[in-house]
Amino acid sequence: MLIDDNDIDLKINGKIVAFTKTFEDIVVCRSGEEALNYLKQHLTTPERLPEFILLDIQMPEMSGFEFLDHYKKLPVSFTEGCNIAMLSSTLDFSDIQRAEANPYVVKLLKKPLIPAVLQEVVKEHLQR
Amino acid sequence: MDTPSVKVLYIDDEEHNLQAFKASFRRQYEIYTATSAAAGLLILQNIDINVIIADQKMPETTGVQFFKSIKDTYPDPVRILLTGYTDIEALADAINHGDVYRYITKPWSDLELHNSIKNAYDAYKAKIDLRNKVSELEKTNDELNRFIYSISHELRAPLVSVIGIVNLVKMEGLYNSSGEYWNLIEICSNKLDFYIQKTLQYYKNNKNVAEHSPVEFEILVSELISLYSYSDRDTQFNVKINQPVGFYNDAFRIEVILGNLINNAIKYQKSTEPNKFVNIDIDVDVQRAEITISDNGIGILNDHLEKIFNQFFKSKNHHGSGLGLFIVKEALTRINGKIEVTSDLAIGTTFKITIPNGKAT
Structure with missing residues (x-):
């Protein structure tokens, strides 16, 4: 699942994710709210729930960090099977620390997303 | 009245x-x-x-x-x-x-007292006016700084999208499809990104009060070298680090200082030199860290040596932002460090830095 308010970045990162050939399906959401709605709607159909989420930090209204606050209220049965990587063009050290201190976040990836870097994270955290 | x-x-x-x-x-x-x-x-x-x-x-x-x-x-x-x-x-x-x-x-005497009160009030007003002016200036300065910060971030977001697109073009094997155009776009984008990062460094350096954190030079230097030598694999790095004791100072600023100097040492090499090298010597004791970074690059003209730490100083022939060494100097000032430079057009440039070792807190 990709969550980003920026259409161009969604397109770019969608392509890069597709390029890793790890995922069968990619769900694209233009805001944190949209993503939460999708997740809640499909809680009963686990096959449609994501195993991996790429979450942008800087979004209007609901930022990436605010999304995480809502996300942690979702059932554990889902969240324990799903990894989140945050995505940002930030160079701000405090953002990086804050993101990686969050128990649901496996890594903060910097934009531009490098395919090799994504592949490494996916390999490390997605055992099947 | x-x-x-x-x-x-x-x-x-x-x-x-x-x-x-x-x-x-x-x-x-x-x-x-x-x-x-x-x-x-x-x-x-x-x-x-x-x-x-x-x-x-x-x-x-x-x-x-x-x-x-x-x-x-x-x-x-x-x-x-x-x-x-x-x-x-x-x-x-x-x-x-x-x-x-x-x-x-x-x-x-009524007249004397009256004059004294009048003068006293003028002094009072001057004092208050001055204080208001100072706080106004501080506020403007603060706003300006935050403006730099937010505009840099806003500028960077679409820029990294462009770099992302160039990456996609590479992935899809189209990079060489239009002559050298994609390559030129990539070079320009990276350069712009470099400027924006320098601007952000400048902002952070301006803002923060110096913090106290442990610094492991061995780790820091190898990270910085791999970061900056990414674009240039010819240069030989000779790193000698002697750190028998813990070192404490502002880790962010030290990273900025070393990063800029290492980057410069790589950037300003002689293109004709077959054995490009950068020597980094660091010696740490309980008092200070002494860092020497020398290269056999193009060197700096004697006339320019005094000006290289000035904001926006650039030499005619080499493309820089005019910010790198200025930021180095500013960062050093804030952590009570010193820098000296010697250079010879035939031999290369040596920067010598001394940074005090703060106590562990």
Whole structure:
């Protein structure tokens, strides 16, 4: 699942994710709210729930960090099977620390997303 | 009266003096009176007094004692001491400890007192105006800094999208499809990104108070080398680090300093030199870290050596932002470090830095 308010970045990162050939399906959401709605709607159909989420930090209204606050209220049965990587063009050290201190976040990836870097994270955290 | 009313507080234990003062000045000033220091303090707590006149000789608290007691709590009102006799000791004490603006002997002349109050009020106003100006400037400066920060981030977001697109083009094997155009776009984008990152560094360096954190030079230097040598694999790095003790200082600023110098050492190589090298020597003890970074690059003209740390100084032939070494110097100033540079066009450039070792906290 990709969550980003920026259409161009969604397109770019969608392509890069597709390029890793790890995922069968990619769900694209233009805001944190949209993503939460999708997740809640499909809680009963686990096959449609994501195993991996790429979450942008800087979004209007609901930022990436605010999304995480809502996300942690979702059932554990889902969240324990799903990894989140945050995505940002930030160079701000405090953002990086804050993101990686969050128990649901496996890594903060910097934009531009490098395919090799994504592949490494996916390999490390997605055992099947 | 079109001038704002001046608020004067007069403290004297002799009631008739207060009456006389009121009679003489009530048309010119807004007058508050008190017969003791305690009563005067009560008025100060409730009203923004501009000028305080106090009699020196009062039972319980003298005028000087009163001024001393309010020095920190009410520093703004300007003080005038009034006394019936010439008491040099009280005078010296008043000037040294009570922050007294004028000293007037009783019985006062109306004209003299009037002039003193007028001058005292001008001094009060100047003091307040100056403070307002300073806080206004601080605010503007702060806003400007935050503006730099947010505009840099806003500029960077679409830029990284462009770089992302170039990456996609590479992935899809289209990079060489339009002559060298994609390559040129990539070079320009990276350069722009470099400027934006420098600007952000400048902002952060301006903002933060120095922090105290442990620094492992071995790790830091190898990270920086791999970061900056990404674009240039020819340069040979000879790193010698001797760090037998812990080192504490501002890790962010040290990273900025070393990063800029290492980046420069790589960037300003002689293109014809077959054995490009950069030597990094770091020696740490409980007092300081001494860092020497030398290269066999193009060197710096003697005339330029003094100017390289100036903001926006660039040499004609080499493309820089004019910010790198300026940021280095600023960062060093903030952590009490020093930098020296020697250079020879034939041999290369050597930067020598000394940074004090802060104690572990």
